[in-house]
Amino acid sequence: MASKAVTIENLNPNIIKLEYAVRGPLVIRAGEIEKELEKGAKKPFKTVIKANIGDAHAMGQTPITFIRQVIACVTYPDLIKNSNFPADVKQRAKDILKACGGGSVGSYSMSQGIELVRRHVAEYIEKRDGHPARWQDICLSTGASTAIKNVLQMLCNKIDGKPSGVMIPIPQYPLYSASLAEYGLEQVRYYLDEERDWGLDVAELTRALKQADKTCKVRALVVINPGNPTGQVLTRANIEAIVKFAHENGLLLLADEVYQKNVYAPGSEFFSFKKVMREMGEPYSSELELASFMSVSKGYVGESGLRGGWMELVNLQPEVQAQLYKCISAMLCPTTLGQTAVDCVAKEPAQGEESYEVWSREKAAVLASLAERATMIAETFNSMQGFKCNVVQGAMYAFPRIELPEKAIAAAKAEGKAPDVFYAFRLLEETGICIVPGSGFGQRPGTYHFRTTILPQPALLRHMLDSFKTFHQNFTKQYS
Amino acid sequence: MASKAVTIENLNPNIIKLEYAVRGPLVIRAGEIEKELEKGAKKPFKTVIKANIGDAHAMGQTPITFIRQVIACVTYPDLIKNSNFPADVKQRAKDILKACGGGSVGSYSMSQGIELVRRHVAEYIEKRDGHPARWQDICLSTGASTAIKNVLQMLCNKIDGKPSGVMIPIPQYPLYSASLAEYGLEQVRYYLDEERDWGLDVAELTRALKQADKTCKVRALVVINPGNPTGQVLTRANIEAIVKFAHENGLLLLADEVYQKNVYAPGSEFFSFKKVMREMGEPYSSELELASFMSVSKGYVGESGLRGGWMELVNLQPEVQAQLYKCISAMLCPTTLGQTAVDCVAKEPAQGEESYEVWSREKAAVLASLAERATMIAETFNSMQGFKCNVVQGAMYAFPRIELPEKAIAAAKAEGKAPDVFYAFRLLEETGICIVPGSGFGQRPGTYHFRTTILPQPALLRHMLDSFKTFHQNFTKQYS
Incomplete structure (x- = not known):
């Protein structure tokens, strides 16, 4: 042979x-x-x-009716005319189709996603945080994983002869360790504190950073909140300390916030890194470079198979962001039906709309x-x-x-x-x-x-x- | 700042x-x-x-009705019960849902795709080529681009201190040059012959290979047939010569065959590399390593936004194929609705089925x-x-x-x-x-x-x- x-x-x-x-x-x-x-x-x-x-x-877990009806309508637009789906479902489907090339979800979208959907995501973030978000900084993706890998890829070169390093929590979601291995990036492991509900200790971040400094150039910090696999929800004080740490050490912060809708424990509350850094004021607000990730696979939606997600990019150098968008463009676009699911998650039915009651009941x-x-x-x-x-x-x-x-x-x-x-x-x-x-x-x-x-x-x-x-x-x- | x-x-x-x-x-x-x-x-x-x-x-271009109806049904299964969609549409949707976790397209599939769909793709290839195909060698993907990149990524290491090189046609589809740049692989450019209808000359392949040998280790050969951007359809004799060349030089052959349904010129016919190498007999049939790519974005279907595709892997070392599948697994799975479109393309409505007439008419x-x-x-x-x-x-x-x-x-x-x-x-x-x-x-x-x-x-x-x-x-x- x-x-x-x-x-x-x-x-x-x-x-x-x-x-x-x-x-x-x-x-x-x-x-x-x-x-x-x-x-x-x-x-x-x-x-x-x-x-x-x-x-x-x-x-x-059963699908959320509103999402499935909207996707069915954009896929087979006859349903907009001839089904008894709720009026807001039909209107949403019409809006999305109008934003698609040739009025069909069979067209490629822009590589960063359909502009209408990106605008809805920005509005969602504004409402969530009480701070502005620019739709141009929203980039839709085929599930959160693709976006995370795209951001990590920006770092996979040597600096002064040393490989780049990325700080990841231990325990971590293995997409991170897998992607670091794939890209030849160094894992810089910081331990979460099991004794304190898997809390994140800045002293431990400092230890990990110092130790890694000998073998690599640490360039980014990954935080998963709410935590996977740990289930912890970071306190606001903890997030503030992390923001300071990342800023002081010139690190790009990757905030994996795909479980932002999954918070259960009394007293626990989700704060986005974006919100906290904005409220900490300068220099953090306009200097800390942040990429935050979200997905339709989790939350109350659980539409894992549809592969919809997004990232928000904050304070990236505009030239760098343009390079990232260029890199993404060779992959054409995220799936339009995943983008449709993103739209439904970002812009939920509003009170008074026909789908509101069923949606609220299902979600709750x-x-x-x-x-x-x-x-x-x-x-x-x-x-x-x-x-x-x-x-x-x-x-x-x-x-x-x-x-x-x-x-x-x-x-x-x-x-x-x-x-x-x-x-x-x-x-x-x-x-x-x-x-x-x-x-x-x-x-x-x-x-x-x-x-x-x-x-x-x-x-x-x-x-x-x-x-x-x-x-x-x-x-x-x-x-x- | x-x-x-x-x-x-x-x-x-x-x-x-x-x-x-x-x-x-x-x-x-x-x-x-x-x-x-x-x-x-x-x-x-x-x-x-x-x-x-x-x-x-x-x-x-208008969507093919059958595909859109099947996707609408798997998305919103009430339509299977309560719509007047054709019986074969409903049956197809039921079959696909049965093959999904929890009977929902919201579930992740296997990373290589839903087994049922992979089996249908293997049957499509068998029918196309008149030679067996194993469903285990079919790997579904989020459009062909993802699969192409996954295969190229296997090669992005140095061999004896030299970077790996990949032969690509000039002119080529720029996903290849972009991916090679991204992965640090060397472009080994062979020119298509404009004077002879953009034909592919083996002497030119040999020239390019020899020349590249000094600066890199050439490991793979990309052929796009039918051609993008050139529109040429390779003759069977040309394909045979390419198969011999790739085999003699120990190259992995990447056959970009996404336009296999788009052949127009009288006298032109599509032959898959798989069919030709099988019919050339030994040693090619069981030795040449081939990855062939297909997509639902092209053909008569044009469902670019749905991001469905597949690759067939032929004669890969089983351990290598397992590594490739492992690498893909971190990205979870291709979109299930894109996979549904793949299913419809691989298994078209058969004569006698309710959708057959409309489908044939639309396709023609x-x-x-x-x-x-x-x-x-x-x-x-x-x-x-x-x-x-x-x-x-x-x-x-x-x-x-x-x-x-x-x-x-x-x-x-x-x-x-x-x-x-x-x-x-x-x-x-x-x-x-x-x-x-x-x-x-x-x-x-x-x-x-x-x-x-x-x-x-x-x-x-x-x-x-x-x-x-x-x-x-x-x-x-x-x-x-």
Whole structure:
């Protein structure tokens, strides 16, 4: 056999380095198990519960009617004339179509997105923050991930012979570690404080920055708020301290705010970085460079499959922003139907409009149910021996810490697996529950965690937590 | 003012290098002119004609009903129950929803796409080529561009200290030059032969390869067939020669076949690289590594805004393919509604099904009209003094060669513009016609071309060609 043009040996090594645990080997195995079950295999469980990924609809959350009706109308405009959809749905669809080339969502939009939608996003941000937003600074994207990668890519060159570094929280959402690996950027890891509800300590940021300074040029800071996988919601004071830190150290701030609508805990409130820096006044207000990210995949909407998102760019050098927009243009445009979903999220039906009541009811129901499940999951985990779980203040995940018996750790090592990966595989094979081991997000050495979503519907979640409990008891007994 | 974290000076220089002429400065100016016209500015024309980009719906092509009905149904499943859509539309929507997590297009799919859709694509390829295709080798994407970039990214490392090189045709579609710049890959330029209908000469491939060998390690060969911007359709003999060349030189072949449904000229026929290499037998059939790309943005469908596409991977080392799939997984999944469009393109309504007649009629009408316009445009250009235009055998573009008077070339240089860019700006300002200068695609030094789409509807195209003619006469007169 002739040698291959592309082999593991000559493949771009960054691709080999890249790991994305949310869809890693455990999830691949979960898919295999599903196929085995379909073919009639006998297992101690009937279905796989995919608690590995923030995929709300897959776990039974129902779509928001208004969004789906608007998308149906822009896709098949006959429905504007001939359906009994609400008047505001039809009007919205007409507005969007008018903003599309040739009046069709089949046309490319501008690379930054349809101007009308960008204007609606700017209005949403103004209303959210009480401060102006420019539509020219809004750039729509195919889900938040694309926009995050586009911003990171601006940094992937060496400075004075040193690679660029990007500060990321530990634990973090693995899109960051994956993208840094892909782009040859250095991970500069700062630890969130588990003891203080996964809070962010500026002293720890300083430590991480100083330490990294020897091996790389630190250029950006990523903050995820509300937190993924941690579920924390940063306090305003905490955000102020972060803004100061980023400004003092000349860092570009990447604010991953895709869970801004997912806040549950009494006393917790979402403050955008943009709002806080504007209210801190100068020099922060007009100097700190910020990119903030949002998505329609999360919130009460959960339209992950539609791939809609946006970023707001604040205080970027205009020439740099133009370069970023140029870079994006080669990819043509984000999907117009994802942009339509963005429009509906940015500009919700207003009081008095025909869809308002159904929309409000649906939105409130999803958020109330998520809040209930956030409480249920943390309480149940905390009732289990060897588990410690912080309050899920926001987002869609719990990230409990677990104690693993020494013998289990030894057994894992014998199999060449990280102990938390070993545990997660056992859980999957014995209960069908698919979670993501803490090592996929990062954790302090010697500690073990996992991330589970709070997304299974209440009855299924109850069932999941029950079988989790039984599994953990058996596992602990086996290895003690 | 404090210095910025990200400046033009410390920005990733590959981003600065990257150019994408299809959406470059000329197109930005066209957008400004549109806004000026809206505000009532007086110009020698009433509208801007965007002949710069293959955006069929923006130029008045109507969507294929079947596709839009299926997307409307998967988006708003009530329509499956309560609309009078055809039975096959409803059945298709049900099948797709069944294949989605939680029965909702709001769920993430597998990163390579919904299995059902991948299977339909494999069946489409089998039918097209008369040779088997494995659904596991089909990877859906957010338009073809994403898939192309993912494959190129596998190569962006140095080999024995040399950067990797990728052979691209000149003229080429600028996604390639843009992506190579972005990834730090070397452009290895081979010229298409304008005198022989933009044919591809293996001697020229050999020349380019040998010459590049000194500065880089050539690892891949890009072929665009039918050609963009050239409109040529490669003969089977030509494809065979390319297959041999790629195999002999151990190159990964990237076959950009997004215009496979757009073939107009009598005697021209589309042969996929996959079909030809399979029929050439060993060693090509089981050794040549191939990635072939397809899109729903082109063909008779023109659903550019939906961002649906796929690639087929052939003979890749399984470990390499697994790495590529892993890399893609961090981006979660292509849009499910784009995937739905892919499904409709891959599995067209069959004879006897309720939608078949309308579908056939719509498809035939679009393709017949495109064929008519392909002829009209080449004939008109060839009737103009100083123009020479090859037959538009396929795709959606003409790429005529133009003679520019010496004085015009001097005037362009005085403005610091390439002569063809100067010409295109003048055309835009005086007629509202937006084309892309040849330098955006590459051309032999000393020759000048431009790319125009054949997409304006017949009456508008007639008007466009008439004002083009008048402009060119005046321009030539002015500078002679």
